[in-house]
Amino acid sequence: MQIQDLHSYDENRFEKLEASIEEYENVKGSIKTGMEDKEKIKRQKKRILEKFQATEEQWRDHKWQMAHRFETVEDIGDIIELSDEEKKQIEKVGETFRYAISPYYMALIDPDDPNCPIRKQAMPCHDELDETGMLDPMDEAGWSPVEGITRRYPDRLIIKVTNMCGMYCRFCQRRRMIGEHDVHVSKEVLVNAIEYVRDHDKIRDVLITGGDAFMLSDQSLDWLLGELRKIEHVEIIRLGTRTPVTLPQRITPELVNILKKYHPIYVNTHFNSQREITEESKEACEMLANAGIPLGNQMVLLNGVNNDPFIVRKLNQQLLKIRVKPYYIFHPKTVKGTSHFWVNMEEGMEIMESLRGRTSGMAIPTYIVNGSEGMGKTPIMPNYLLYMGKDKVVMRNWEGRPFQVENKK
Structure with missing residues (x-):
């Protein structure tokens, strides 16, 4: 294996850099946002x-x-x-x-x-109607110490507060919860969930989700956030919501004023397509960001929707413009009735490979596979490590060019 001297001058290096994204530049105009x-x-x-x-x-x-x-x-x-x-x-x-x-x-x-x-x-x-898959492939029921809570990690957990959403996604991992009617979790269940958090002082991070966390009324969210913020060992509160994407009208000044009382508050949303970026979704995200709330995006890799390197690049670059940081790309879960959305892992790896070096690191999320039966989130990425020895490490850069670094104390 010949290692190129990266310090040698190539008078055409900048033209070559631009040429590496020329194909994307030629097609990005046809990948239209909302x-x-x-x-x-x-x-x-x-x-x-x-x-x-x-x-x-x-x-x-x-x-x-x-x-x-x-x-x-x-x-x-x-x-x-x-x-x-x-x-x-x-x-x-x-x-x-x-x-x-x-x-x-x-x-x-x-x-x-x-x-x-x-x-x-x-x-x-x-x-x-394809019966392939499971209704609860993540075994959320098996990782629930009390009703309404899922806990898979030592220092964090989720509280599911409702089965309601502005739109019921056809690939939803919790479609088993939707039922025939919109139902919020009872206050008794929420009180018990809060007590569980209070009784376990290793819990420092609470994620409120559903359904969609923002389907709760302003008053209910105010009460819930206030109760959690009273718990000294709860450092961070996160909310999972797709309303900026499917129902941006829900992001109101009144809601934002409630959220910012309880900082540090983080919001993760769920754009899957560049077409979901509209003036209304932009306004909703900027309203949250202007209140000091960091926004992350959790995209699900979906066959026929976004399993294309250029679509993901366009989406992620446009998200940064509306102040949403691409956070995760989720490999699709094997939920019953969603097999037409499934992709193979090579497609996800190809997308990750296509991002590195060709766009800002800010636009590169972590590609996540959820382990079956509640094994948790596992990151995967292209292999840039070629050799690790006692004295040196050989790696490749985003262009595939090998280089070495010393591996000494």
């Missing part, structure tokens, strides 16, 4: 407003959005043209797996593209 395709989204929004005889003021109200979610084939068919076969498939899937799509998220679906990534995430399809 902001870049806003005229088509506006037309869909207008159709939805006309359908419900609604005003712009109502559209901006998250309660109106929740009350007018698309939950029938007939309503969806008023906005997206469906064949008779598609209607039958949606009705059939709906008998097993519930669906609901906020008017806002419905407007993001490109009616001219049957492979629209928003459509794939929101609308039921016959592939969901």
Whole structure:
């Protein structure tokens, strides 16, 4: 193996650097964000407003959005043209797996593209009837010391507070919890969960999730955050929410004012497609960021949605522009009814390889595989280590060029 002298001068080095991203630069304009395709989204929004005889003021109200979610084939068919076969498939899937799509998220679906990534995430399809997989592949039930809590790590845990979401994602890992009705966890369960945290002083980090943590009312969140913040050993409180993506109207000044009372507060959200980045989602994220709340993104790698290196690069670069740090790429879980979204691990590795060196480290998340039966998050990445010896280590850089460093004390 010949190791190149990296200090040798190459007069064309900068041209070569630019050439390494030329292919992406040539196609990124065709990978449109919601902001870049806003005229088509506006037309869909207008159709939805006309359908419900609604005003712009109502559209901006998250309660109106929740009350007018698309939950029938007939309503969806008023906005997206469906064949008779598609209607039958949606009705059939709906008998097993519930669906609901906020008017806002419905407007993001490109009616001219049957492979629209928003459509794939929101609308039921016959592939969901595939019985492959498990309803609880992470064995959350087996890692629950008390109702409402999942604990897999020594210093942190999650509290599930609701089964509600602005939109029920077709790949959801907790689709078993959705049921027929929207239900918040009872206050008794929450009180017991808080007591568990209080009684275990090794818990320093609490994640509130669901469902969607922001489906709780302002008053309920205020109470819950206040109770957790009273516990001295709880250092960090995180909230998991997809509302900036599927229901950005939920991010209100009143909500933000509640959250910032309880710093340090962190919010992780869930953009999977660049098309989900709109003026409304940008406004929601910036409102949170302006309140001093760090935002992270947890993308799920999904076949037909984002299993493409250039799509992920565009998404992550655009997320940074709205002040959201790409945090995780999750390998899809083997949840029953989601096999059409599964990808192989080589695809994830290829995406990670394509990011390093070709975009800022700020735009490079950690690729995570969740161990089955609650074994926890395990990071995987391309192998940059070629040889480790007593005196030296040989590695390769993002271009595949080998180099060595001393390995001495």
